[in-house]
Amino acid sequence: MPSFELDYKECVRVIWGKSFTLSFHFFIYTPVSSIKLISNEIERKEGRKINQEERIEIAYTSRLDKETGVIQYSAKIMDTDFDIVLGNASFTQYNLSLYENWTELKDVANYYSKKDQRLIEALQALLEEEWINGKGILLHSLVIKDAFQGRGIGKIAMVKMLSYWTVMGADFVILRASPLNKKHLDIPQDKTIERLVYFYESLGFEKMDIDQNELEPMMISYLQ
Secondary structure: OOOEEEOHHHHHHHOOOOOOOOOOOEEEOOOHHHHHHHHHHHHHHHOOOOOHHHHEEEEEEEEEOOOOOOEEEEEEEEEOOOOEEEEEEEEEEEEHHHOOOHHHHHHHHHHHOHHHHHHHHHHHHHHOOOOOOOEEEEEEEEEEOHHHOOOOHHHHHHHHHHHHHHHHOOOEEEEEOOOOOHHHOOOOHHHHHHHHHHHHHOOOOEEOOOOOOOOOOEEEEEOO
């Protein structure tokens, strides 16, 4: 049977999340489909599991627009043991105290995108207040790479980001439960949206219910 060599990082990618450390090159004489069985056996012998939550960290980068006061963030979701990027996220912070009224805030949001403006409009309709202060987060995307899905990484990442936003002093997070790649869905879009809604509800988000006819509901989580 032919052999092939997997280097250190490739082995980690195939059997990520299993409780052993590789620090050298080695040869595998079985098909790739058998690697999972091998890793399970090693885990059984060691009798322990790595705490996945402790291994996952979020690396943030930000850019402040001095004219508008808006801060745009990108985030990498990392496995710190092996320095692997598991996914990414993007969001925007609005400091509401910088604006005179809802109209000015919506104009600023529209400058960045129609999606931002729509979320701010939904927030205004939900609160039914003349004006509010505080900080708001608009979550644009949360994506876990295909190879790492189904492991609870998205939920761990969201919990960590919610904690980060709370420490930042944000008062709320708003988002639209929308699949990013609508053209490549393996299941019907409405079912995908239902799963997204359930996912965010499990993290404390609520539907804003501004427009009952919208297929992709907007959701909010109050942090303070």
